[in-house]
Amino acid sequence: MPASLTRPGKPDRLMSVYHLATRPFAALVARTKIPATEPIDRxxxxxxxxxxxxxxxxxxxxxxxxxxxxxxxxxxxxxxxxxxxxxxxxxxxxxxxxxxxxxxxxxxxxxxxxxxxxxxxxxxxxxxxxxxxxxxxNGFPFAYPHLARADISRVAFIAAGIGITAIWPMVAAAAAAGVDWHLTYLGRTEDTMAFLDEIIGLDPSRVRIHTGPRLDTEDLLAGVDARTSVYFCGPSALLHDVRVAVEHRATAGFHFERFSPAPVLGGRAFQLRLDRTQHTVAVAPDESALTAVRGTLPEVAYSCQQGFCGTCRVRVLAGEVDRRGHSTFGEDPDSMLICVDRAASETLTLDL
The missing domain is CATH 2.40.30.10 (Translation factors)
Known part of the structure; x- marks a missing residue:
């Protein structure tokens, strides 16, 4: 019991009263059986x-x-x-x-x-x-209308090819919310562009369809200013160009999702020893461990190839990992995400 500040050597009266008042409740809680946690079937x-x-x-x-x-x-x-x-x-x-x-x-x-x-x-x-x-x-949330900042007045969508699948529901949500929006939809030909009639039918004046040679980034970002939020989904090469262009102009935010693996940057060669199959796999500086492993074990599980879903996680038996993924699985020191993680040592031994 804390000592009184006004009566040295004596217990604090207020805390004494509190202790007596809460003792029955504490005893009841102590006797209460806590139910077992039910597993959630996801x-x-x-x-x-x-x-x-x-x-x-x-x-x-x-x-x-x-x-x-x-x-x-x-x-x-x-x-x-x-x-x-x-x-x-x-x-x-x-x-x-x-x-x-x-x-x-x-x-x-x-x-x-x-x-x-x-x-x-x-x-x-x-x-x-x-x-x-x-x-x-959802790793690519659309922030409208309830999460939008006050300084955002417009949304520019850019979708290339099958990237329209992530962008199309956002466009529909923006239209339903009364947001000022514009969509640029890129494709090789109109025959290759999914949901084209639905999209044009929503509001033709806000949709730009472009086929053939790729637009330059200045044209893609035409009309984007400091009060415009940009959402992009498309190939890695186009994403890179748009990101570079966005860095040199004022926007209210750039949000993106890629549907292909990011290129390996700053990589160096290393070796993987596959413990169960007794294979040794060489990983080149510009390829992922996943790509190298699939050359020997094509059935190895993977999904996002971007380091966040955890599907490709494997146990590391020896060696030091250069962690580049974003999945919470990356917090496990005895595993790695072979789609993006690399070796910080010359060799890694995996439970494969």
Missing amino acids: DLALIVASSDRVAEDVVSLRLESADGSPLPRWYPGAHLDLVLPSGRQRQYSLCGDPADHSSYRIAVRRIADGGGGSVEIHDSMPEGTALTARGPR
């Missing part, structure tokens, strides 16, 4: 309700709950982690209506020489196919 059992071709080499899937229950709420910019029937894990932006809790919509471009996920979706996933999904998750 996996969603889905089925492919429909599959439609929406552009050249692009299919749109409508996904419903396998038991018909309402699906979890999501916000523009969110994506699903899908576990395909093959076991491959991939991430796809949600591009439907957030108010529709009966289904999700994604759109997938076929990439013949990719990791196989898009080919599987195009060729081997008819209506009725069962899928497992995790999420929705």
Whole structure:
């Protein structure tokens, strides 16, 4: 009990009264049994309700709950982690209506020489196919209207190719909220551009469609000023150019999501020893550990390739890791995200 400040050597009277008054409550709490924590099932059992071709080499899937229950709420910019029937894990932006809790919509471009996920979706996933999904998750949130700063008066959207899947729900949300917005949508040809009719139909005066040779960054950012917030989703090369241009002009913020891995910068060569398979893999300065490992173990799991989902995390048995990812899994000193993390030592030994 704290000593009294006015009666040296005596207990504080106020604290004594407090102690007596709270003793019964403390005793009750001590006898109260704390219920065990119930694990939360974050996996969603889905089925492919429909599959439609929406552009050249692009299919749109409508996904419903396998038991018909309402699906979890999501916000523009969110994506699903899908576990395909093959076991491959991939991430796809949600591009439907957030108010529709009966289904999700994604759109997938076929990439013949990719990791196989898009080919599987195009060729081997008819209506009725069962899928497992995790999420929705949002690493690219649209901040309107409730999170917008007072100094933002306009939003400029830039979408290239299949990057429209992340941007399109934001555009619809901006229009519904009465935000002053403008969209530049880039594609090789109009036949390759998904949801083109829907987008133009929203407000043709606010949409710029560009096909063919790429616009220069000054043209892409025309009209962007200190009160304009920019949202971008597209290829890494275009992202790099836009980021550099944005750094040299006043904006109210630049928000982006890439749908391909970032180039390896400042890398150096190292070796990976795969303990279980007894292989040694050389990693070049400009390639990821994931790319190198997949040359030997093509079935190794991965998803975002950007260091935040944790799918490619593997146990490190020996060596020092140069951590470059953003996932909370990176806090584990005995693991690494092989899509972005590298070696700080000459060799790493992995549990693969």
